[in-house]
Amino acid sequence: MSKTQLINSDASANTNSANSHIELVPGGSAETGPDSVSSTHTQVTNLTSTTVNGPSTSSSSSSPREERLAPPITSADLDSQPVQNILSSVSVQSTSGVCLQVELHDGTVYNVDSRDNPTVVEDLCIQLLKRYFPKMGPAAVQLFGLASIDKKQIPKMLWVNPCITIEELKRHILNSPTAGGKNTFFLRIRYVPGKKFLHNLPALGPEILKYLYLQCKDDFVKSRLSDIYEQDIKNEAKARGYAVLSIVIASKMEEKDCQDILNKQKLEAFLPSHLVVRLWRGYQLRKNMKTKTEEFLAQHSNTKVEELLMGYIKDVLNEVQSYGVERYEAKKVSGSLRPVHITLDVQQHEENGNTQYKGLFIDNEFFSSIDDFRSIHITPNHADQKKLSWNVHLDRSNGCPEVLRFDSKTVAESFVSGVNGYYRLITDYYMNLSQQMELPSLQEINRLKCHGPIDTSTAVRKLKTKYLSDEYYILKQSMQVFDQLAILFCYGGQTRKRLIDKKENMYCLEGENEEEFKDINCLIKYMAETRNLLPKHPMKVKPQQEPVDVLRKLFVEEIIPDDDEEAATNNQRRKPYIILPEEIKIKELIERGTFTEVL
Numbered sequence: 001m002s003k004t005q006l007i008n009s010d011a012s013a014n015t016n017s018a019n020s021h022i023e024l025v026p027g028g029s030a031e032t033g034p035d036s037v038s039s040t041h042t043q044v045t046n047l048t049s050t051t052v053n054g055p056s057t058s059s060s061s062s063s064p065r066e067e068r069l070a071p072p073i074t075s076a077d078l079d080s081q082p083v084q085n086i087l088s089s090v091s092v093q094s095t096s097g098v099c100l101q102v103e104l105h106d107g108t109v110y111n112v113d114s115r116d117n118p119t120v121v122e123d124l125c126i127q128l129l130k131r132y133f134p135k136m137g138p139a140a141v142q143l144f145g146l147a148s149i150d151k152k153q154i155p156k157m158l159w160v161n162p163c164i165t166i167e168e169l170k171r172h173i174l175n176s177p178t179a180g181g182k183n184t185f186f187l188r189i190r191y192v193p194g195k196k197f198l199h200n201l202p203a204l205g206p207e208i209l210k211y212l213y214l215q216c217k218d219d220f221v222k223s224r225l226s227d228i229y230e231q232d233i234k235n236e237a238k239a240r241g242y243a244v245l246s247i248v249i250a251s252k253m254e255e256k257d258c259q260d261i262l263n264k265q266k267l268e269a270f271l272p273s274h275l276v277v278r279l280w281r282g283y284q285l286r287k288n289m290k291t292k293t294e295e296f297l298a299q300h301s302n303t304k305v306e307e308l309l310m311g312y313i314k315d316v317l318n319e320v321q322s323y324g325v326e327r328y329e330a331k332k333v334s335g336s337l338r339p340v341h342i343t344l345d346v347q348q349h350e351e352n353g354n355t356q357y358k359g360l361f362i363d364n365e366f367f368s369s370i371d372d373f374r375s376i377h378i379t380p381n382h383a384d385q386k387k388l389s390w391n392v393h394l395d396r397s398n399g400c401p402e403v404l405r406f407d408s409k410t411v412a413e414s415f416v417s418g419v420n421g422y423y424r425l426i427t428d429y430y431m432n433l434s435q436q437m438e439l440p441s442l443q444e445i446n447r448l449k450c451h452g453p454i455d456t457s458t459a460v461r462k463l464k465t466k467y468l469s470d471e472y473y474i475l476k477q478s479m480q481v482f483d484q485l486a487i488l489f490c491y492g493g494q495t496r497k498r499l500i501d502k503k504e505n506m507y508c509l510e511g512e513n514e515e516e517f518k519d520i521n522c523l524i525k526y527m528a529e530t531r532n533l534l535p536k537h538p539m540k541v542k543p544q545q546e547p548v549d550v551l552r553k554l555f556v557e558e559i560i561p562d563d564d565e566e567a568a569t570n571n572q573r574r575k576p577y578i579i580l581p582e583e584i585k586i587k588e589l590i591e592r593g594t595f596t597e598v599l
Contacts, residue, residue, distance in 0.1 A: 121169065147186045192347075341362070
């Protein structure tokens with residue numbers, strides 16, 4: 001796939017968020033809907049059986065625009081608990097000697113330098129995705145996190161608190177007993193959808209499926225499946241089948257012959273090193289591998305790349321049942337401080353006793369679903385004079401609260417940020433369970449009282465079935481375009497959508513760069529008083545306590561609209577459609593376009 005790049009650079013981040021109900025104020029974002037999904041079943045003789053089931057998407061890249069970051073918000077600013085006092089008591093040391101690298105699973109290596117120190121971790125993740133995967137979009141980035149992997153530690157993979165700055169992360173490394181050497185972090189999809197929900201993933205954009213494939217492939221080739229999850233592809237014939245499938249994918253993506261792919265990247269790019277050693281000992285086996293790859297490609301010459309990507313991912317998730325599951329060790333404060341095993345699993349795995357429940361498990365016993373959590377926060381524990389530990393307080397609606405004690409603040413924050421993230425994806429996108437870890441992006445959309453990256457159909461349904469008056473409008477984030485909002489409103493009995501671009505902290509309607517505004521409210525006033533697109537006193541439909549549907553569908557069953565909502569939507573379709581002058585785009589299409597039927 002792509003060669004490793006060593007990059008020193010400065011990038012920018014862009015984020016948005018929202019809260020609840022209706023108000024006499026203004027706001028806007030854009031979207032895209034899900035792509036069609038097709039499926040195929042394939043078998044590689046003597047290698048592996050691969051069920052391919054995937055979406056039809058497209059991928060392209062464009063150079064993302066860079067901008068300077070807004071002043072960062074640190075975890076110390078957000079932390080109202082005693083944790084803040086502990087942070088301030090840590091001795092201040094220079095972090096200039098701490099070197100950080102962030103690896104992306106396409107082979108890119110980003111060297112973090114001193115210019116990134118004020119950047120919040122969440123913003124750094126967004127910057128990197130905007131730069132190297134510009135079509136990832138604001139909806140897809142909600143699934144990502146920054147992880148450290150060490151097979152000698154427990155847990156073997158820890159997630160960095162997304163609210164701290166790079167400077168704080170370096171200081172933590174500096175004060176760590178294992179400080180020194182190369183400090184490598186990985187930009188990963190943290191919240192992996194369950195197998196039966198994977199078909200909903202392409203709705204977030206064309207590159208999220210590609211990145212999940214690259215992550216699964218990289219984990220397989222670098223033996224991280226066994227290092228992190230203590231599971232692996234043990235059957236060598238099946239493992240070679242994975243290599244065949246990934247070679248075919250590379251051939252289709254790069255539009256090159258399979259032999260050219262192997263000559264360029266060698267077999268180490270597709271198989272773990274210990275299997276490559278064995279493979280090269282037998283010429284006949286190598287020849288068989290090449291033959292099977294050509295046969296597979298011939299059989300699936302018309303199969304779309306996205307379907308092959310989906311097949312690879314599904315096979316990995318079938319083989320490694322715990323992929324995406326987070327495990328921790330802690331002690332229950334109630335009782336005798338006995339050690340317990342904590343499992344955060346929203347994918348309903350069989351190893352949790354075939355239970356219908358999914359969420360948080362303590363010693364394999366169900367504790368709470370994600371929906372039932374009410375709050376979570378961290379406090380320092382000073383009971384042990386020799387070593388500071390950290391208590392995590394869990395409040396839930398389905399039972400008594402619980403306090404878990406972690407030996408490390410890093411581990412406690414990794415656990416809390418995981419519960420926090422799932423809560424926003426599944427239950428309420430506009431609320432953090434932990435006020436100590438409120439993301440800058442969430443603060444921004446709550447400040448704008450803007451909906452998250454909901455799709456247009458959801459926004460229209462909400463606007464037309466709940467608020468039938470032309471006085472209301474909805475402001476929302478784009479699903480796939482950074483620095484862009486959309487405003488949906490009613491005009492002449494029809495629902496309209498206008499895109500709003502954000503450039504250097506200024507807002508303007510798409511295609512009307514001559515009129516720029518310092519905030520959304522000024523732009524809404526312009527739309528109402530100058531353009532007459534909105535009533536004189538428009539009212540914003542603010543988000544309520546609700547998830548973003550395209551994100552929730554990755555983890556739970558799809559919610560079917562009520563009959564009355566469907567009827568209202570169908571009724572709107574039957575109404576005459578009015579075209580505004582600014583919506584008419586004249587192009588040279590005579591003798592080259594198509595005519596519509598006139599009824």
